[in-house]
Amino acid sequence: MKIHAILLAVLLAVPLLPGMTRAAETGQALKADVLRSTPYSDARTTGAIVRGETLQILAKKGAWLNVKTAKRASGWVRLLSVRRGTAGSGSPARGVLDVASGRAGTGRIVATTGVRGLNEEELKGAQYNAAEVKTLDGYAQTPKQGEQFARRGGLRAVKFAYLPEPRGKGGRR
Amino acid sequence: MKHLRMLGFLLGLLLAVCVLPAEALDLGETLKGVVTGGTAVTTGKTGEAPPKAEAVPGEGQPAFSLKSPSQEQEIEIGREIAGNLLGAAPLVGDAALQTYVNQVGRWVANQSERADLPWRFGVIESEDINAFAAPGGYVLVTRGLYRRLENEAQLAGVLSHEIAHVVRSHHLKILKQSQLLDIGAGWVGKRVGTDREILRKVIGSGAEICARGLDRSAEFEADRMGVALTVRAGYEPYGLPEVLQTIGQTGRDESRVALLFKTHPHPDDRLVELDEAIGNRLDAVRGGKTLGNRFYRLKP
Numbered sequence: 001m002k003i004h005a006i007l008l009a010v011l012l013a014v015p016l017l018p019g020m021t022r023a024a025e026t027g028q029a030l031k032a033d034v035l036r037s038t039p040y041s042d043a044r045t046t047g048a049i050v051r052g053e054t055l056q057i058l059a060k061k062g063a064w065l066n067v068k069t070a071k072r073a074s075g076w077v078r079l080l081s082v083r084r085g086t087a088g089s090g091s092p093a094r095g096v097l098d099v100a101s102g103r104a105g106t107g108r109i110v111a112t113t114g115v116r117g118l119n120e121e122e123l124k125g126a127q128y129n130a131a132e133v134k135t136l137d138g139y140a141q142t143p144k145q146g147e148q149f150a151r152r153g154g155l156r157a158v159k160f161a162y163l164p165e166p167r168g169k170g171g172r173r
Numbered sequence: 174m175k176h177l178r179m180l181g182f183l184l185g186l187l188l189a190v191c192v193l194p195a196e197a198l199d200l201g202e203t204l205k206g207v208v209t210g211g212t213a214v215t216t217g218k219t220g221e222a223p224p225k226a227e228a229v230p231g232e233g234q235p236a237f238s239l240k241s242p243s244q245e246q247e248i249e250i251g252r253e254i255a256g257n258l259l260g261a262a263p264l265v266g267d268a269a270l271q272t273y274v275n276q277v278g279r280w281v282a283n284q285s286e287r288a289d290l291p292w293r294f295g296v297i298e299s300e301d302i303n304a305f306a307a308p309g310g311y312v313l314v315t316r317g318l319y320r321r322l323e324n325e326a327q328l329a330g331v332l333s334h335e336i337a338h339v340v341r342s343h344h345l346k347i348l349k350q351s352q353l354l355d356i357g358a359g360w361v362g363k364r365v366g367t368d369r370e371i372l373r374k375v376i377g378s379g380a381e382i383c384a385r386g387l388d389r390s391a392e393f394e395a396d397r398m399g400v401a402l403t404v405r406a407g408y409e410p411y412g413l414p415e416v417l418q419t420i421g422q423t424g425r426d427e428s429r430v431a432l433l434f435k436t437h438p439h440p441d442d443r444l445v446e447l448d449e450a451i452g453n454r455l456d457a458v459r460g461g462k463t464l465g466n467r468f469y470r471l472k473p
Contacts, residue, residue: 041453123379133252139272155280155464158407163401164450165393
């Protein structure tokens with residue numbers, strides 16, 4: 001009983017500790033895919049993942065993630081086949097925080113939430129700000145300045161066609 | 174733990190731009206045939222109070238038609254929307270930051286079919302995670318989104334998505350349709366003074382257009398074009414998908430993503446769509462840069 005209580009306390013505390021969140025990155029397979037020995041599409045297959053499976057993410061290289069499954073299979077899988085989700089980030093931690101701060105259900109509205117989001121009423125009531133538009137104009141770059149900036153970073157324009165719409169998905173849905 | 178995992182399931186998605194629900198689109202489509210020929214309002218006495226409702230169809234010259242707006246008109250519309258949005262959330266007061274996003278954005282926009290537009294990019298004071306585009310080349314990213322970026326390729330990915338909306342006139346299409354809806358509602362033909370006032374009629378109040386959503390197919394299209402523009406600009410191709418993955422980790426119930434999630438398909442859906450569109454098309458792309466070193470980091 002006591003052990004359970006301690007375990008629970010640890011579980012609740014972990015998401016609250018900043019910096020620990022990166023330690024155990026997990027993800028979830030968005031679709032079935034194969035694991036490969038190296039991050040190349042023609043590399044040897046080392047295993048497979050099924051949709052919804054939880055994966056441990058070990059490394060990232062370009063379009064590939066090195067992952068490990070619960071069954072200890074490991075290998076490289078395409079980045080887009082996995083939804084990355086770090087244990088302790090996002091809403092779970094938030095939920096715990098809300099409970100801890102008494103924000104959940106006590107009616108105590110806490111100002112620490114800070115900034116409110118941009119909401120519909122706020123946007124609707126927004127008034128044209130001529131001074132800011134002018135300031136924005138002042139930062140504009142010419143096409144030539146854009147090129148010079150790219151060159152300084154070693155960027156080179158590449159010919160590449162727009163990606164076609166996936167087949168069988170024509171029109172609005 | 175199980176509880177945590179379930180909540181994890183609810184984690185949501187990404188990048189925003191302004192506009193309308195799909196049903197409205199279809200209605201707009203049907204009205205299109207009915208109201209053409211640029212009925213859009215004539216100039217009358219200036220200083221006249223804005224019309225309340227009930228209007229008689231006007232017969233004057235069309236002062237402002239969205240049927241085929243000139244580039245100047247398109248920019249004028251975008252400027253009005255951007256100016257209203259800036260009224261809700263001003264620019265972050267960091268000239269080096271603003272210059273940097275304009276440099277990246279301009280270079281990416283150079284790779285599009287509309288390099289000739291006077292593109293303007295800005296980071297606005299909001300902890301929301303969102304980005305907005307307006308006709309004529311206006312792109313605004315929130316500080317909350319910028320803060321989550323890790324390198325220049327990711328910034329390029331975000332800006333590319335917004336640039337694609339402008340290139341394909343996604344918002345303009347929505348405006349045309351909503352203008353037609355308004356005509357149906359009877360305001361058109363009422364004499365309302367200046368072009369500016371007419372413009373405001375078209376856009377709606379403030380930046381409300383930014384609180385609406387484009388239809389899903391427009392978002393998926395902007396994602397596909399965004400990846401392609403990122404590649405064309407010489408960046409690592411996965412900048413945009415990486416940002417989508419990051420945003421997908423934000424809880425759906427958090428206010429900072431409320432608007433984004435309301436106006437966009439879930440990030441998971443967007444990633445799956447992108448994956449299908451990409452297939453092995455990026456396998457041959459080599460040498461793309463992330464430029465993490467050059468990335469301008471916000472002061473804490």
